[in-house]
Structures are given as structure tokens and as C-alpha cells.
Amino acid sequence: MKQTIGCYHAHYSNIDYIQQAMEPFDVELVHFVDPGLDRRKSDAAFPVETAQARIQDTLVWVESAHVDAILVTCTFFTAHMPDSDALPVSIPVVRIDDPLFEAICAEGRPPLLVFTNPATVDGTVRRLIQYAEGRGMELPVRTHLLEGTFDILMRGDKETYLSKVTEGLMNLAAEHPDHQLWAAQLSMAGAAGRAEEAAGVRIGDPLSELSRYMEKGLQLKPRPRTS
Structure with missing residues (x-):
């Protein structure tokens, strides 16, 4: 059965990279982008706790969109996520790093x-x-x-x-x-x-390591050949 992966990005430019990396596999990619958080993260009046809360809320939102796993492609987001055993979601979460x-x-x-x-x-x-x-x-x-x-x-x-x-x-x-x-x-x-x-x-x-890692970790299947 085809898996659906929710991809959580900080910037739209990352979408093409993930599309290319996942092209060999029978998956559906659903993209969620939050450039506003990426722009505000360095503001002096924007506490890191607010960023962490936003990231966790978005993970819950992505899970609610009927996906089987989440891929977080921003290193700022991954650095401010809880440890795996404290994540607020019940599906697999892969961090880009x-x-x-x-x-x-x-x-x-x-x-x-x-x-x-x-x-x-x-x-x-x-x-x-x-x-x-x-x-x-x-x-x-x-x-x-x-x-x-x-x-x-x-x-x-x-x-x-x-x-x-x-x-x-x-x-x-x-x-x-x-x-x-x-x-x-x-x-x-x-x-x-x-x-x-x-x-x-x-x-x-x-990106060069992502395809192999995702295939192994999520047991992805090859995309069916078209005649």
C-alpha cells in the first residue's frame, strides 16, 4: 500500500529536493511550509519557547492530515524538537539531519x-x-x-x-x-x-543519504513501473 509522508519545511525551495529524493518510491508527499517561523526565529522579541511550541503544534497538525510518517526538512526545526520519546505524535518522524x-x-x-x-x-x-x-x-x-x-x-x-x-x-x-x-x-x-x-x-x-535512510526506516516500496 502506498504510504503518505507529510513533509514539514521552513522554505518552499526544499520541496523540489524532497520530490527528487522520493521519486523512486511509491509514496504520496504532502508538503507543509512555514516560512514565517523561519523569518521570525532570529527576532530578539521571539523567544525560543514560542518557536518550540509552534513546531510541536505543526507536527500535530501534520499528523492530523492523515499521513503515515513525517519528514522534517529544516535543521532549525529539528534542533528545537523534543527527543523522539517525547514527540507529541504517534507516527514515525524522520529529521533531515x-x-x-x-x-x-x-x-x-x-x-x-x-x-x-x-x-x-x-x-x-x-x-x-x-x-x-x-x-x-x-x-x-x-x-x-x-x-x-x-x-x-x-x-x-x-x-x-x-x-x-x-x-x-x-x-x-x-x-x-x-x-x-x-x-x-x-x-x-x-x-x-x-x-x-x-x-x-x-x-x-x-539529501544524498536521505533516500536510503527513508527506504530502510519506513520500508518504502519501489514506484510501480508504467508501461
């Missing part, structure tokens, strides 16, 4: 996580360290913020954003050959692919 964390822990070289959104850095790193510790690992995590790039995406100029992020990733790959680079946000996946091809080095990203 779970496949990324699994791949980082399996990699031999020390990780360098690259971000464009400053509001996601601390929460993502905290979750990664907790994830690694749960597997008996201690990771020497380094981070780098490509400053000013996320504002470009928020203005809707996706192509300039991809160009700037691609350039930044290529420069970092050259400067840190002893580290494994990871584009830590879904919005960076396209740039990671471009930089990887141009620089000739692997640059990990959440």
Missing part, C-alpha cells in the same frame, strides 16, 4: 560542517554530538558559516545562493583537505553537488 549524522559517524576523517543559516549551527552541532555519544563516539566537530548567503535565499534568489554556496564549499575543500566537508542544510544540497563535481572531492549533504 538523521541520515547526515549517521553518515558523519561512519566517516573516518574529522567532520567540517558548513552552514548558511546561523540560527541552525548550535542546535545541529549539539544534536550531532549527542547522536555520536549515543554510539560511543567522540567527534572533533568543526563548523564554518558562509556568512550573508542565507539572506540571499530568503530574498528568493536561489541561483545566486547556489553560486555563492558552491564557491564557498570549493574554497573550504581546498583549505581543509584533511577534513570531510558536509553541507549541513538541505538548501545546500544542490551547491554541494556542483562543488563536488568541480573540485573532484566528496562533499556530503543531507
Whole structure:
């Protein structure tokens, strides 16, 4: 039976990435986007508790739309969600950085996580360290913020954003050959692919690991062939 996955995004630009990643599987995707929360999260008068309450309320709303599982594609959202055993929903919830964390822990070289959104850095790193510790690992995590790039995406100029992020990733790959680079946000996946091809080095990203992780975790079936 076809499964229905509710996809909870901070920005509309993430929809295409998820559509592509889930194309091989017999699933229906229902998209829920909250750009207002993404814009307000850095406001001084917008407490983190309000953001957390909004995220939890939306998870409950998505579950009520008759979906079988939820995929949360924003790292800010995942960083401010409760632990899995405290989530306010009864269906499986996949966080976009779970496949990324699994791949980082399996990699031999020390990780360098690259971000464009400053509001996601601390929460993502905290979750990664907790994830690694749960597997008996201690990771020497380094981070780098490509400053000013996320504002470009928020203005809707996706192509300039991809160009700037691609350039930044290529420069970092050259400067840190002893580290494994990871584009830590879904919005960076396209740039990671471009930089990887141009620089000739692997640059990990959440999307490249997502399909395998979702197929295994949700036992997804292949999309039927059409004659």
C-alpha cells in the first residue's frame, strides 16, 4: 500500500529536493511550509519557547492530515524538537539531519560542517554530538558559516545562493583537505553537488543519504513501473 509522508519545511525551495529524493518510491508527499517561523526565529522579541511550541503544534497538525510518517526538512526545526520519546505524535518522524549524522559517524576523517543559516549551527552541532555519544563516539566537530548567503535565499534568489554556496564549499575543500566537508542544510544540497563535481572531492549533504535512510526506516516500496 502506498504510504503518505507529510513533509514539514521552513522554505518552499526544499520541496523540489524532497520530490527528487522520493521519486523512486511509491509514496504520496504532502508538503507543509512555514516560512514565517523561519523569518521570525532570529527576532530578539521571539523567544525560543514560542518557536518550540509552534513546531510541536505543526507536527500535530501534520499528523492530523492523515499521513503515515513525517519528514522534517529544516535543521532549525529539528534542533528545537523534543527527543523522539517525547514527540507529541504517534507516527514515525524522520529529521533531515538523521541520515547526515549517521553518515558523519561512519566517516573516518574529522567532520567540517558548513552552514548558511546561523540560527541552525548550535542546535545541529549539539544534536550531532549527542547522536555520536549515543554510539560511543567522540567527534572533533568543526563548523564554518558562509556568512550573508542565507539572506540571499530568503530574498528568493536561489541561483545566486547556489553560486555563492558552491564557491564557498570549493574554497573550504581546498583549505581543509584533511577534513570531510558536509553541507549541513538541505538548501545546500544542490551547491554541494556542483562543488563536488568541480573540485573532484566528496562533499556530503543531507539529501544524498536521505533516500536510503527513508527506504530502510519506513520500508518504502519501489514506484510501480508504467508501461
